Amino acid sequence: MGNITGFIDHQRSSVRYRNPIERVKDWNEIAQLPSEDILQKQASRCMDCAVPFCQNGSVLAGMTTGCPIYNLIPEWNDLVYKGRWKEAYERLSRTNPFPEFTGRACPAPCEGGCVASLANDSVTIKNIERAIIDKAFGEGWVQPQIPFQRTGKKVAIIGSGPAGLSCATTLNQQGHTVTVYERADRIGGLLTYGIPKMKIEQQVVDRRIKLMQEEGIQFIPNTEVGKQISMEQLRLENDAVVLCIGSTRPRDMKIPGREFEGIHFAMDYLHGNTKSLLDSHFADENFISAEGKDVIVIGGGDTATDCVSTAIRQNCNSLVQFDIYPVRPTSRAGHNPWPQYPIIHKVDTGQEEAASVFGHDPREFATTSLEFVSDENGNVAGVKSAEIKTVKENGQKIREVIPGTEKKWPAQLVLLAIGFEGPETKMFSDTNITVDNRSNIAVNKGTYHTHEEGVFTAGDARTGASLIVWAIQEGKEAAMECHNFIMRKMA
Numbered sequence: 090m091g092n093i094t095g096f097i098d099h100q101r102s103s104v105r106y107r108n109p110i111e112r113v114k115d116w117n118e119i120a121q122l123p124s125e126d127i128l129q130k131q132a133s134r135c136m137d138c139a140v141p142f143c144q145n146g147s148v149l150a151g152m153t154t155g156c157p158i159y160n161l162i163p164e165w166n167d168l169v170y171k172g173r174w175k176e177a178y179e180r181l182s183r184t185n186p187f188p189e190f191t192g193r194a195c196p197a198p199c200e201g202g203c204v205a206s207l208a209n210d211s212v213t214i215k216n217i218e219r220a221i222i223d224k225a226f227g228e229g230w231v232q233p234q235i236p237f238q239r240t241g242k243k244v245a246i247i248g249s250g251p252a253g254l255s256c257a258t259t260l261n262q263q264g265h266t267v268t269v270y271e272r273a274d275r276i277g278g279l280l281t282y283g284i285p286k287m288k289i290e291q292q293v294v295d296r297r298i299k300l301m302q303e304e305g306i307q308f309i310p311n312t313e314v315g316k317q318i319s320m321e322q323l324r325l326e327n328d329a330v331v332l333c334i335g336s337t338r339p340r341d342m343k344i345p346g347r348e349f350e351g352i353h354f355a356m357d358y359l360h361g362n363t364k365s366l367l368d369s370h371f372a373d374e375n376f377i378s379a380e381g382k383d384v385i386v387i388g389g390g391d392t393a394t395d396c397v398s399t400a401i402r403q404n405c406n407s408l409v410q411f412d413i414y415p416v417r418p419t420s421r422a423g424h425n426p427w428p429q430y431p432i433i434h435k436v437d438t439g440q441e442e443a444a445s446v447f448g449h450d451p452r453e454f455a456t457t458s459l460e461f462v463s464d465e466n467g468n469v470a471g472v473k474s475a476e477i478k479t480v481k482e483n484g485q486k487i488r489e490v491i492p493g494t495e496k497k498w499p500a501q502l503v504l505l506a507i508g509f510e511g512p513e514t515k516m517f518s519d520t521n522i523t524v525d526n527r528s529n530i531a532v533n534k535g536t537y538h539t540h541e542e543g544v545f546t547a548g549d550a551r552t553g554a555s556l557i558v559w560a561i562q563e564g565k566e567a568a569m570e571c572h573n574f575i576m577r578k579m580a
């Protein structure tokens with residue numbers, strides 16, 4: 090710890106975003122890192138406390154606190170403060186194979202657990218992580234790590250999101266020959282076709298894939314396991330298989346009028362938009378357009394925010410977002426103490442953009458949808474909503490509509506972003522693989538091994554929809570379990 094009074098000398102100053110009214114005119118990354126000088130001062134705010142809660146990821150009260158990949162945060166903060174950036178990169182890459190993804194899109198549960206936030210604002214850990222890896226790429230420090238020896242053993246990974254990529258990189262480093270199958274035309278899972286390019290530019294994903302190819306990993310896009318190639322064939326041709334297929338079944342809304350035209354799942358909207366952007370910069374017109382439409386986004390999470398950002402860039406006429414939760418408090422409530430993830434009111438980048446264009450935050454809190462209405466052609470024309478309150482009934486919390494709060498909103502485009510219901514199962518319906526009571530792939534207790542010998546699983550497919558950082562950690566741990574399985578068989 091170089092500067093023992095850093096957290097007193099300097100206030101927190103986190104990443105700046107481009108001016109919202111300007112950035113909505115393009116699809117380029119919105120974050121702008123401060124200068125190295127400012128970042129070094131920010132790094133010096135780390136107290137190197139005796140028990141760094143920031144680097145020890147765990148789940149408290151159902152929420153993540155601390156870094157799930159156990160990044161050695163106080164160590165690289167100190168190295169950055171001292172200007173020893175290359176060593177900071179080496180320290181960071183010990184735990185995180187893809188800091189360029191987390192440094193851009195992680196919600197930073199590490200910062201919620203930062204000890205400095207007990208009395209002051211937390212250290213800007215995520216910004217510093219991104220600055221380290223961006224500098225490392227800029228300086229040419231990130232080079233392919235080609236394994237010295239090959240084991241002659243083969244592993245197939247299904248799915249190329251952060252879990253599949255992390256699993257592939259770890260198994261490859263152990264000397265196994267790894268092939269990643271992906272049904273989409275581009276590699277990256279939700280890093281490519283979920284999180285919009287304003288948060289993670291495609292060249293950031295492609296740059297990492299190129300490195301992984303140079304390290305010896307083979308990627309096969311446009312190949313859906315269960316269609317173009319069967320699970321059985323993969324089992325026969327490989328020593329192990331890892332399912333990193335994500336949680337891709339969208340949760341639907343069973344309310345009157347759901348069948349009308351113009352009501353779409355968020356992922357169909359986001360995927361189509363990104364594909365058209367990357368393929369032709371929208372020249373193919375092969376995407377769902379919000380241009381000139383009144384848009385309603387239903388949902389309050391990351392996916393909903395990404396729909397908001399996208400609809401604004403498509404020049405929608407108006408935008409409303411229904412969030413089922415009430416407005417959160419501006420500081421931690423008594424039942425949400427440090428080091429739990431802070432449940433506080435936040436204005437995310439999408440809402441900031443909506444406010445800059447329409448003059449107000451698009452969210453309607455504590456609001457539920459009652460019914461969709463249509464025009465005479467069966468196209469959606471509006472949504473009826475109502476405010477809700479939470480009441481206790483027989484000790485259980487339930488949501489109740491508040492009478493007299495019903496409203497009707499115009500909408501020619503409605504986007505459903507209310508979560509996911511687990512992985513698709515058709516591909517493994519002929520195997521011993523099963524799902525658990527939350528519809529995720531079931532594993533032998535406390536492991537990544539499915540009920541089919543030699544088949545493992547990791548990421549959202551095992552945990553349900555989660556975060557990039559958890560998917561990376563899952564991929565690493567599943568890879569090591571898979572490696573041990575293969576080595577035991579070799580012995």
Ligand SMILES: Cc1cc2nc3c(=O)[nH]c(=O)nc-3n(C[C@H](O)[C@H](O)[C@H](O)COP(=O)(O)OP(=O)(O)OC[C@H]3O[C@@H](n4cnc5c(N)ncnc54)[C@H](O)[C@@H]3O)c2cc1C
Nearest residue numbers: 248250251252272278279314334335548549555556557560
């Ligand atoms: C819109 C959106 C925004 C998000 N924003 C953030 C964020 O800002 N920060 C954050 O930390 N997390 C965010 N998340 C969550 C995060 O993206 C996921 O938790 C993470 O990507 C899960 O990784 P994964 O590898 O398990 O699955 P995925 O990334 O979903 O990858 C699974 C891959 O498997 C492929 N696949 C499925 N079935 C088959 C098959 N049969 N054959 C071949 N391939 C198959 C799919 O095509 C997909 O590419 C967001 C999620 C969404 C939906």
Ligand code: SF4
Nearest residue numbers: 156191195197199215
């Ligand atoms: S990966 Fe996420 S939780 Fe871990 S240090 Fe980076 S921002 Fe924090």
